[in-house]
Amino acid sequence: MAKEKKTVSTKRTKGASAKTRLPASKQTTASRVPILSRVAPELKGQIVNRHAGTDTASRWWPGLAWFGMTMLGILVASGSAIWLSSLQQSRYQVKAALPLTTPPTLTARAPLTGLPVTAEAAARRPWVVVVENFVTVRPQSGLSAADIVFESPTEGGITRLLTIYQSQLPTTVGPVRSARSYFNDWARPFAPLYSHSGGSDRALQQLRTGYGGITDVNEFANGAAYERNTSLTPPHNLFTTPERFFSYAREHEFELESLTPNLTFATTLPAAPSTNSITLPYLPQEYEVQYLYQPTLGTYQRLVDGTTQLDATTNQVLAVKNVVVVFTDIDPIPGDPLLRVNLRTLGQGEARLYTGGKVYQGTWRKTTLDSMLEFVDANGQTLPLQPGNTWIAILDSSQAALVTTPTPTLAP
Secondary structure, eight states: OHHHHHHHHHHHHHTSOTTTOOOGGGHHHHHHSOOHHHHOGGGGGGOOOGGGTOOHHHHHHHHHHHHHHHHHHHHHHHHHHHHHHHHHHHHHHHHHHSOOOOOOOOOEEOTTTOOEEOHHHHTBOOEEEEEEOOGGGOSOBSGGGOSEEEEEEEETTEEEEEEEESSSOOSSBBOBOOBOHHHHHHHGGGOOEEEESOBOHHHHHHHHTOOTTOEEEETTTOGGGOEEOTTSOTTTTEEBOHHHHHHHHHHTTOOOBOOOOOOOOOSSOOOEEBOSEEEEOOSSGGGOEEEEEETTTTEEEEEETTEEOBOTTTOOBOEESEEEEEEEOEEEOTTOTTOBEEEOOSEEEEEEEEETTEEEEEEEEEOSTTSOOEEEOTTSOBOOOOSSOEEEEEEEGGGGGGSOOOOSSEEO
16 A cells, blocks of 8 residues: 555656645645636736725625624624523522422420421321222332321221321322221221221211211212222222312311320330240231331331232331230121121220330220220330330230240340
8 A cells, every 4th residue: 555655646746847836735725716817818907906905896895794794793792691691590580489498396296106296297187097908909008107007807807907197198098998897996086087988887877977076088978088090990999198188178177186195105115025026817818917126227117928018109118116916806797798897996905015126015905985095014004105106906816826926035
């Protein structure tokens, strides 16, 4: 290749005159625009020298071009300045429009968790929602926001959840299902707004005639307070949100504030046997529950049928501060085709409290329909609930021996 280039260079040198060859920088221009005086000498006297400024027309066009370019520059510059000014002004206007937010002042204690809340939250009327726990609807929505959750068999061993919201509200809650009379009994002391979709005959009869301070918001008669998720199969697709539910409640002038009974919470935990896992033998197997203690968090991770249970709204693992197991009498209703049960809610029975990786043996008691469910030790002292949420599991008394037995060592 080097040899070929040299040959070409030699030919070019020979073919060009030293006098007429232009510099390399001007060869292109010279070849495109010939010099008129050289190619037509007879016109030399008529050629105008444009650099001498003797042609008026020739001066007009450059001047006009200069004026146009100047005006264009002025317009561009002024337009840019106006655009930048408006951009800065709009930016300042956006910043000025942003509201200054301050964190809420937590001046009160939540009656059902013992945690700091605003005075407004502390005065909020409890909202009770019956939530389905069927295998195909997990994970459910809104469980992580509940202050208290009751878990109980309802039919054929299948469990259902009674959720109580007071200190905070869920984004969405559901699927909402039907009420039971024992759910009514546990809800009654809170005098709540009560969300459900239908119910057993006994439960509906109680609510129709007025059951304590409960405000019944049955979906059958208050459909506007709820919504159906059309991508799911009925009856497993009923949900509600605080916006929808409380808008309906205000429209119908339901009372939204009340004094909520206060639970008693302990600041320190007395010595007790330790255990890091709890197994609740609900049947069928798909409803068996485990709680695994997480020492670094001080809460229990909830598993159902061996799978960690999440909140569908937040996608977070359900974390529970206190787990209480209540043993009572659960009997199938004779001849009921749905295998529903009767469940004793009054009187007393064995109870176990799991908190802080420890277990406390005690007794549950509820003396009247309007009295709170209490958990006490052998001396009648309240079992040491820690501030936080509480899940209450209901089991038949015959299953007490099947629940995980704590290790015999005492935790400090």
